[in-house]
Amino acid sequence: MQTFRLVIKxxxxxxxxxxxxxxxxxxxxxxxxxxxxxxxxxxxxxxASSATRLVTRNSISIIFFLPLSYKxxxxxxxxxxxxxxxxxxxxxxxSEKNFIPNFAVDAKSFLELYPEFILPEKQKKDFLRDxxxxxxxxxxxxxFGWKIGDxxxxxxxxxxxxxxxxxxxxxxxxxxxxxxxxxxxHWDYLNESLRKTVPRRADQVGWYSIGVTHPDxxxxxxxxxxxxxxxxxxxxxxxxxxxxxxxxxxxxxxIIIAIRIxxxxxxxIIMAVMANTMAMTARERIxxxxxxxxxxxxxxxxxxxxxxxxxxxxxxxxxxxxxxTYPAAEAFGEAMSTFFPIFNVKSQTIYLDIAATFIVGLxxxxxxxxxxxxxxxxxxxRRIG
Amino acid sequence: xxxxxxxxxxxxxxxxxxxxxxxxxxxxDITLDIAEGEFLAxxxxxxxxxxxxxxxxxxxDKADSGxxxxxxxxxxxxxxxxxxxxxxxxxGFIFQFYNLIPVLTAFENVELPLLLSGLxxxxxxxxxxxxxxxxxxxxxxxxxxxxxxxxxxxxxxIARAVVTDPVILVADxxxxxxxxxxxxxxxxxxxxxxxxxxxxxxxxxxxxxxAEKAHIVxxxxxxxxxxxxxxxx
Numbered sequence: 163m164q165t166f167r168l169v170i171k172x173x174x175x176x177x178x179x180x181x182x183x184x185x186x187x188x189x190x191x192x193x194x195x196x197x198x199x200x201x202x203x204x205x206x207x208x209x210a211s212s213a214t215r216l217v218t219r220n221s222i223s224i225i226f227f228l229p230l231s232y233k234x235x236x237x238x239x240x241x242x243x244x245x246x247x248x249x250x251x252x253x254x255x256x257s258e259k260n261f262i263p264n265f266a267v268d269a270k271s272f273l274e275l276y277p278e279f280i281l282p283e284k285q286k287k288d289f290l291r292d293x294x295x296x297x298x299x300x301x302x303x304x305x306f307g308w309k310i311g312d313x314x315x316x317x318x319x320x321x322x323x324x325x326x327x328x329x330x331x332x333x334x335x336x337x338x339x340x341x342x343x344x345x346x347x348h349w350d351y352l353n354e355s356l357r358k359t360v361p362r363r364a365d366q367v368g369w370y371s372i373g374v375t376h377p378d379x380x381x382x383x384x385x386x387x388x389x390x391x392x393x394x395x396x397x398x399x400x401x402x403x404x405x406x407x408x409x410x411x412x413x414x415x416x417i418i419i420a421i422r423i424x425x426x427x428x429x430x431i432i433m434a435v436m437a438n439t440m441a442m443t444a445r446e447r448i449x450x451x452x453x454x455x456x457x458x459x460x461x462x463x464x465x466x467x468x469x470x471x472x473x474x475x476x477x478x479x480x481x482x483x484x485x486x487t488y489p490a491a492e493a494f495g496e497a498m499s500t501f502f503p504i505f506n507v508k509s510q511t512i513y514l515d516i517a518a519t520f521i522v523g524l525x526x527x528x529x530x531x532x533x534x535x536x537x538x539x540x541x542x543x544r545r546i547g
Numbered sequence: 548x549x550x551x552x553x554x555x556x557x558x559x560x561x562x563x564x565x566x567x568x569x570x571x572x573x574x575x576d577i578t579l580d581i582a583e584g585e586f587l588a589x590x591x592x593x594x595x596x597x598x599x600x601x602x603x604x605x606x607x608d609k610a611d612s613g614x615x616x617x618x619x620x621x622x623x624x625x626x627x628x629x630x631x632x633x634x635x636x637x638x639g640f641i642f643q644f645y646n647l648i649p650v651l652t653a654f655e656n657v658e659l660p661l662l663l664s665g666l667x668x669x670x671x672x673x674x675x676x677x678x679x680x681x682x683x684x685x686x687x688x689x690x691x692x693x694x695x696x697x698x699x700x701x702x703x704x705i706a707r708a709v710v711t712d713p714v715i716l717v718a719d720x721x722x723x724x725x726x727x728x729x730x731x732x733x734x735x736x737x738x739x740x741x742x743x744x745x746x747x748x749x750x751x752x753x754x755x756x757x758a759e760k761a762h763i764v765x766x767x768x769x770x771x772x773x774x775x776x777x778x779x780x
Binding site (some may be wrong): 164165167168171172175449450453454455456457458459460463538539540543 | 602605607608628631632634635636640642646648649650651655659660662663707
């Protein structure tokens with residue numbers, strides 16, 4: 163018989179109690195994992211951003227536009243390799259609950275600067291050729307059952323009216339973290355329409371995306387761009403794509419902090435549940451610990467048995483919780499795809515689960531182990547008669 | 548006349564317990580020698596200090612003053628860790644309520660003290676099997692304590708006590724929880740351990756039939772050891 167077998171047998175001595183504790187830990191790990199994934203989803207845009215891309219927007223706010231004429235000036239700044247521009251369209255598909263991030267883009271330069279949007283060659287050609295063409299992400303196309311050739315009508319909120327687009331392409335993301343829910347179409351299509359209907363809003367873009375020759379030059383290029391348009395009618399603010407995305411996230415920072423606090427409260431609660439289980443276990447077995455000490459087992463050996471039992475129970479719950487996390491995250495991500503286009507359980511979340519479990523297992527066994535180690539043999543024997 | 552070798556030598560032993568601000572003397576000036584291969588019974592009324600004296604001899608409690616020498620070693624001078632190691636290799640314990648680990652089989656319970664011995668797995672198995680054969684429980688090795696009668700559980704406890712081949716066996720009311728037949732079997736087995744294996748047994752008991760098996764019976768009264776009241780076999 164090995165000591166490990168004794169640990170295993172002890173862990174399953176009270177099957178119902180152990181099962182309920184394991185289930186409790188599993189649910190806590192599931193909740194912790196999902197909450198961490200929600201936080202991760204919040205930052206998905208930040209993580210997917212490139213270190214070699216800058217975003218130039220109006221220095222007052224993103225809702226103010228920049229003149230199209232800035233494109234040429236920016237292109238001439240040393241360190242600028244590529245440039246494209248886009249405008250937030252804010253169109254609604256059928257009803258408001260069907261949120262799709264949709265943009266008017268300068269198609270050719272956009273696809274060059276964003277190679278993470280993978281479009282089959284034929285679809286790309288068709289998209290570039292047709293001014294009324296639009297391209298949707300795989301997830302959005304699947305969600306609404308769109309097929310190539312379909313006419314997609316978006317109801318404009320910023321640019322009023324119904325806008326028809328010919329779906330010429332469905333893109334896939336190059337990485338797991340690439341957003342596959344977007345819809346984009348030709349900025350020229352929007353601009354030509356504005357020239358006819360609201361000329362004062364024509365020839366303006368929401369922001370410029372700039373590819374720099376080297377990430378090390380990003381700060382220098384950003385400063386040069388902003389300097390170029392200083393004291394102009396539309397001063398610019400240029401930052402890295404990551405900082406640009408973080409700007410959006412920071413608007414909802416309080417929610418993220420709340421989610422993080424809840425995630426750690428879940429761990430503290432399960433630590434209390436686990437500690438209670440281990441305290442009950444140790445109290446019941448105090449006589450056995452005294453017998454083992456009588457037979458010559460040292461405090462360290464007995465503490466090892468208690469820690470081992472606690473860690474086994476905690477890790478069984480952890481394994482079950484992690485196994486639940488993946489299907490739960492898939493279902494959650496599906497249901498919340500409008501809010502979280504990227505909802506993947508990251509390996510970092512699993513490492514956090516394991517670390518939290520380890521801490522819970524150790525912390526729960528601390529007091530019972532101390533009690534067993536400090537137990538005087540004669541006192542322990544007196545308790546069992 | 549044959550020179551008797553004493554395995555246990557107790558000199559002027561005192562032990563008291565503190566209850567709040569009160570100090571209750573439990574053992575007073577105990578001096579006792581126990582010869583190797585002797586079967587000694589300690590009797591006396593409840594609270595007379597029998598179990599306390601047994602605990603001090605077995606190294607699971609500390610005396611206030613005096614000395615306990617076992618096999619020439621003064622165990623009162625040992626630290627807790629040294630005592631634990633000493634108990635493992637020198638003392639076998641038999642308790643009133645057997646005190647087997649319920650989740651371990653009879654074999655595993657007997658093997659338990661050997662986990663500290665440094666023996667190989669194969670050697671541990673051989674030793675545990677032999678101990679169970681001595682107590683006639685070779686056919687119950689895979690049974691759990693709950694599947695054994697009280698008498699059988701006490702025999703497993705005796706096998707666990709002897710498996711490390713200790714110098715002395717201490718038994719605290721070993722028949723206290725047994726029926727008459729099981730008690731007799733247990734006492735016969737202990738007698739065999741003395742006669743066939745040369746073990747020294749120190750037994751605390753209230754049971755006169757158990758005391759009859761002992762070579763010497765000593766009585767404790769209010770912490771004081773009286774003269775021999777019976778010379779047994």
